[in-house]
Amino acid sequence: xEKDILFSTKNMQQLTxxxxxxxxxxxxxxxxxVPALVVTVTLKLAVFMSLSMLVVLALSSAALSHLSRTIxxxxxxxxxxxxxxxxxxxxxxxxxxxxxxxxxxxxxxVALILTNSVAMGHVKEVALRSKPWPSFRNSISSGLKYxxxxxxxxxxxxxxxxxxxxxxxxxxDSFYVAHGxxxxxxxxxxxxxxxxxxxxxxxxLKRQHYAGSNNQExxxxxx
Amino acid sequence: xxxxSKQYIFLYSVALAAVGVATLLVAxxxxxxxxxxNVEVAKKQRILLAxxxxxxxxxxxxxxxxxxxxxxxxTYRVSSLGAKIQGxxxxxxxxxxMRKPAARRQLPVFVCTDSDSxxxxxxxxxxxxxxxxxxxxxxxxxxxxxxxxVALAPKxxxxxxxIENLTLALQKELVGRSLFDTASWxxxxxxxxxxxxxxxxxxAASLSGYLDFFREQxxxxxxxxxxxxxxxxxxDEKCPVEPxxxxxxxxxxxxxxxxxxxxxxxxGAKAPAATPADxxxxxAGGRRDSVPTVVNPKAN
Numbered sequence: 001x002e003k004d005i006l007f008s009t010k011n012m013q014q015l016t017x018x019x020x021x022x023x024x025x026x027x028x029x030x031x032x033x034v035p036a037l038v039v040t041v042t043l044k045l046a047v048f049m050s051l052s053m054l055v056v057l058a059l060s061s062a063a064l065s066h067l068s069r070t071i072x073x074x075x076x077x078x079x080x081x082x083x084x085x086x087x088x089x090x091x092x093x094x095x096x097x098x099x100x101x102x103x104x105x106x107x108x109x110v111a112l113i114l115t116n117s118v119a120m121g122h123v124k125e126v127a128l129r130s131k132p133w134p135s136f137r138n139s140i141s142s143g144l145k146y147x148x149x150x151x152x153x154x155x156x157x158x159x160x161x162x163x164x165x166x167x168x169x170x171x172x173d174s175f176y177v178a179h180g181x182x183x184x185x186x187x188x189x190x191x192x193x194x195x196x197x198x199x200x201x202x203x204x205l206k207r208q209h210y211a212g213s214n215n216q217e218x219x220x221x222x223x
Numbered sequence: 224x225x226x227x228s229k230q231y232i233f234l235y236s237v238a239l240a241a242v243g244v245a246t247l248l249v250a251x252x253x254x255x256x257x258x259x260x261n262v263e264v265a266k267k268q269r270i271l272l273a274x275x276x277x278x279x280x281x282x283x284x285x286x287x288x289x290x291x292x293x294x295x296x297x298t299y300r301v302s303s304l305g306a307k308i309q310g311x312x313x314x315x316x317x318x319x320x321m322r323k324p325a326a327r328r329q330l331p332v333f334v335c336t337d338s339d340s341x342x343x344x345x346x347x348x349x350x351x352x353x354x355x356x357x358x359x360x361x362x363x364x365x366x367x368x369x370x371x372x373v374a375l376a377p378k379x380x381x382x383x384x385x386i387e388n389l390t391l392a393l394q395k396e397l398v399g400r401s402l403f404d405t406a407s408w409x410x411x412x413x414x415x416x417x418x419x420x421x422x423x424x425x426x427a428a429s430l431s432g433y434l435d436f437f438r439e440q441x442x443x444x445x446x447x448x449x450x451x452x453x454x455x456x457x458x459d460e461k462c463p464v465e466p467x468x469x470x471x472x473x474x475x476x477x478x479x480x481x482x483x484x485x486x487x488x489x490x491g492a493k494a495p496a497a498t499p500a501d502x503x504x505x506x507a508g509g510r511r512d513s514v515p516t517v518v519n520p521k522a523n
Contacts, residue, residue, distance in 0.1 A: 097257035
């Protein structure tokens with residue numbers, strides 16, 4: 001039996017190779033966009049939400065693929081829910097302890113990872129059918145791709161809606177109308193409809209990109 | 224044991240639940256001190272915001288602790304009858320106290336000593352916001368009636384701007400207003416039917432828990448003022464001191480329905496009542512540079 005080396009070239013390619021392709025659950029299957037609408041008001045929230053999602057996805061996948069042979073068929077969904085919910089609560093508790101302000105702002109959306117179709121779909125389709133390490137690797141890849149969309153949307157919403165990034169002012173005060181300049185923040189950017197539009201732009205750009213490519217596999221993935 | 228048997232499923236469920244519960248218990252007990260500290264810092268920031276000692280809640284933990292220690296000089300709890308009870312106020316949860324019967328409530332009070340040595344009293348409040356609870360603090364002047372500052376925020380901060388704007392508007396509206404005016408917002412908000420979900424009503428309901436305390440403190444203040452006044456009078460009687468003569472221009476004309484006052488001149492003879500023409504100066508032909516008539520209460 002061939003030994004699976006942790007950071008082999010093949011594994012690392014599988015982990016990071018598709019990141020540039022941007023073929024994550026949010027862009028291909030348009031899954032899990034609900035938190036993308038709300039938590040991407042600022043870059044900081046988008047990053048923390050992405051990290052939370054990544055941790056839950058990776059650990060639940062690893063745990064469930066370890067348990068997959070022992071889980072009775074009738075209890076699969078229950079076990080999935082228990083494992084994912086325990087991890088979600090742990091992440092929430094950690095945020096409350098070490099990132100209190102972020103936890104207050106993310107409020108229910110961390111807990112809603114449990115109902116996120118990305119998490120549950122990934123656990124069902126990948127974790128219960130693969131070995132622990134490939135499952136872990138795959139879930140990290142999925143989490144990063146999902147997080148990339150959140151971060152991209154959060155970046156533009158905060159920059160154009162508030163003129164800041166990670167809370168630091170990027171657009172100088174002197175540019176604003178109030179200070180004699182000609183610039184004004186776009187208030188629509190901080191509202192959920194704009195997040196939907198931006199997420200749509202990301203999905204559209206990726207589809208446009210792949211429509212012109214020769215990669216049949218990627219074309220099929222988009223169909 | 225077969226994997227699909229009922230016995231296996233039962234044991235598996237029990238084991239899964241036990242592991243899950245144990246994991247969460249350990250995590251909760253390990254993280255609780257950090258979480259409590261965060262909650263305390265957030266409370267301190269809100270308290271300091273209510274007395275205008277912080278600009279916003281982004282102040283670092285160390286500076287918050289320093290400012291709190293500098294300005295918040297006393298904390299205690301009060302019973303529903305307004306009696307002071309010594310004890311930590313910061314750890315009291317208003318939500319939990321408000322769920323108790325009124326007789327068993329112990330509500331926290333924070334005392335801020337300002338730079339000019341004036342005292343401000345800070346009380347926690349809670350209300351219903353748009354999508355969730357709103358909580359914060361209301362600071363009163365030492366007359367236990369006039370609102371000095373308000374700091375409200377959604378309990379779980381929503382990412383929408385609406386609730387932030389509403390709380391800001393209410394804060395601006397309440398500052399400077401009195402609780403004990405005859406046509407007070409407070410009286411009408413307290414009298415609102417139960418279940419009213421407005422923020423104003425919630426704030427008033429929270430403060431109404433302190434009503435007996437406010438009344439008691441106001442009564443004590445008045446009593447202290449009376450005692451002080453009596454003492455001064457006694458001292459004046461024992462060693463009467465002629466107050467310095469300060470000429471005061473008589474600019475207010477007497478009201479029509481009140482009897483015209485008698486003004487005593489230095490010889491003790493009664494002077495004629497002042498007419499509006501006298502008091503309005505040159506408007507009715509009177510001399511502007513004439514020496515105004517003054518009353519010296521000690522002259523008689």
